[in-house]
């Protein structure tokens with residue numbers, strides 16, 4: 001059902017202020033984690049002014065170490081809803097467990113399935129049964145065909161608002177946190193009607209590499225980008241080293257617009 005042979009025209013996914021696919025390039029920006037109301041509202045206002053069309057922020061964080069910050073949970077979801085009220089930006093946030101889907105759906109416009117959960121099939125079925133768009137991230141060790149099959153779990157439950165996300169894969173290269181294959185966009189556009197979003201933050205793991213990868217993603221026709229942005233990256237509770245500060249994000253957006261309008 002994700003195949004272009006079944007549906008040749010590209011799918012446009014809409015969720016509040018966010019439009020992704022069929023010529024629309026969505027920009028999802030915000031911190032890795034929601035840390036406080038001030039932090040999320042300040043970031044939401046700044047990324048909106050810079051041109052973002054949706055706000056990201058994790059309230060349930062799937063951390064590699066159980067000793068790392070795990071997120072503010074429902075308190076964080078409420079802060080995201082406040083930021084949406086203040087800015088009008090759609091909220092994109094991760095759900096890590098089937099039993100949390102209803103709760104997260106109460107506050108979110110887009111349910112993010114994280115890389116670690118791409119093959120959590122019960123969770124995929126659960127988000128397939130709610131009326132919320134889904135951003136499905138590629139697992140770092142999953143093939144593109146496995147990503148497409150994961151998407152089918154969601155589509156088959158009746159939810160047609162699925163966006164695919166390339167967020168980098170595990171390779172032998174250790175200079176970057178993951179390796180970001182931008183060719184995934186072109187390949188997926190040939191195979192599927194679903195929109196493709198690039199995550200240059202997790203894809204590189206270094207803030208210094210993120211702006212160019214945002215511009216490159218737009219240049220090759222990605223349907224969206226999801227970018228980690230923090231008012232004070234050095235103080236961030238997660239992924240500060242790959243987060244853009246507010247001025248750098250605004251500058252990056254200008255470069256993206258120049259590329260998008262160049263044709």
Ligand code: PEP
Pocket residue numbers: 032058062113114115116137167202
């Ligand atoms: C995130 O978006 O902060 C995140 C945890 O991403 P991923 O699942 O791609 O690692």
Ligand code: MN
Pocket residue numbers: 032033202228238239
């Ligand atoms: Mn992160």
